[in-house]
Amino acid sequence: MKQHMNITLRQAHIRFPIYESDDRSFKRTLLSAAGGRILKGDKHRVEIEALNNINLIIEQGEKVALLGHNGSGKTTLLRVLAGVYTPVSGAVDITGRVTSLLDSMLGMDPELTGLENIRMRLLFMGKNKTETAALTDSIVEFSELGDFIYMPVRTYSSGMVLRLAFAISTSVTPDILLMDEWMSVGDEQFRDKAEARLKSYVDAAGILVMATHDEQLARRSCNRIIRMVHGVIEEDCRV
């Protein structure tokens, strides 16, 4: 029996400190520590408010689409959910094992072959040798990479990287799956296959949070749509 999973954010704020090249220098810090003159911006470091007062509860079985323009905070929110960014204030509580497909290399080492990357990623997922061996064949099959699986990942097209990453990440049913703009890279046929796999996965009661620009896709595969504008949740509706 799966443990109950849930995501709760309360009044979460994320601010990024922006370090100018001179602000990052040790000399500057040392000088100000030594009582040197206070330079503009020393007291008030430049910060960008990426997420502003986010209150969000996502329950088991919800498929959430994050919609919003570039820079609206979709990816930052996903990273908070992945546990990467700790909010400056507010609370984040995540129960369940998180799998995330966030950056373009999707956690793969370009120098390693596809097969080695499979082994590495499964290791990160906490799989042992026998489990890895058992899963590898189905991953290779689902990714449709054929003999490319023996080639370094740097030789892959972005669509191929995506196929492999998606196949690995969904090979073990994760509790919580986070995805960022992934659908745009795959071709039509793989997209259908991936959507089908996602559907069966979410039917098995997980949580899916995906950031996308594709309103159609959001309506097709999600049951909750959150619109973000300038780091604030503007609209949150269930469909």
Added chain:
Amino acid sequence: MFYPQLNSHVAGTLRFPLDDVVHALRLFRIWMALGWNDILARYRRSVLGPLWLTISMAVTIAAMGPLYGSIFNIDLESFLPHLSLGLIAWGFISAQLIEFGEIFQHSAHYLRNMKLPLSLFILRVQYRQLIILAHNLAIIPVLFLILGRPVNMTLLLVIPGLILITINFFFIGLIVSFFCTRFRDMQPVLTSLMNLFFFVTPIVWHPDQLSGQRRLIAELNPLAVYVDLIRAPVIGQAPPVNEWCFALGSAVVLMVMSVYLLKRSGHRLVYWL
């Protein structure tokens, strides 16, 4: 990407550093795989592979030994073991320090994708450097055979020495890596400091060659102590008690410092990348 469940890290408490280290140690299969991959990646497509580590060290020793031996007018039989062990121990220490400085930037794609204990990356560097050390140490039995030099039981002291150094450098690693990620111009400073320290640490020369006050250069240099803890037992001398005490003391001090650092800034590190 999924990670074995971490307890929700409470920023700013003592639990954070403790959880981080314990968790990293538990994920030993990950840092061992990452460390080993680093070595393989460097020698990918080369025929001899990691054996190049051994070869290049052997070449360095073969070239520097006779040259500096004759400059200093010391017989090769005692100079060669001193020099080669010094170079190998120095390589272990300085490479760790330099790699600590850039490890978080190099691991950014992991850190930005999932929550992982920060110590895991320190252990990755240390494991990688331990493998390199093992490759380099393979030269020593050959050298001792050629020189017809016996070994005695003090050799076993190299084990506690290495353990103590590894613990020290784990904490140094946390401090240096945080510092170099936050202040980007520390990396070049670190690199040039290491170049300087190579000359003021008794590797190519012997502390006995210095007289009077100048001897302090060797005695007050902490890196010289770490080098000696590896070198002396293999040569057949037990390291003096004060060196053991220093290494133990520094481990405690560095631990306190790095726990404080993790507690204070551990949850901010990803923002600095």
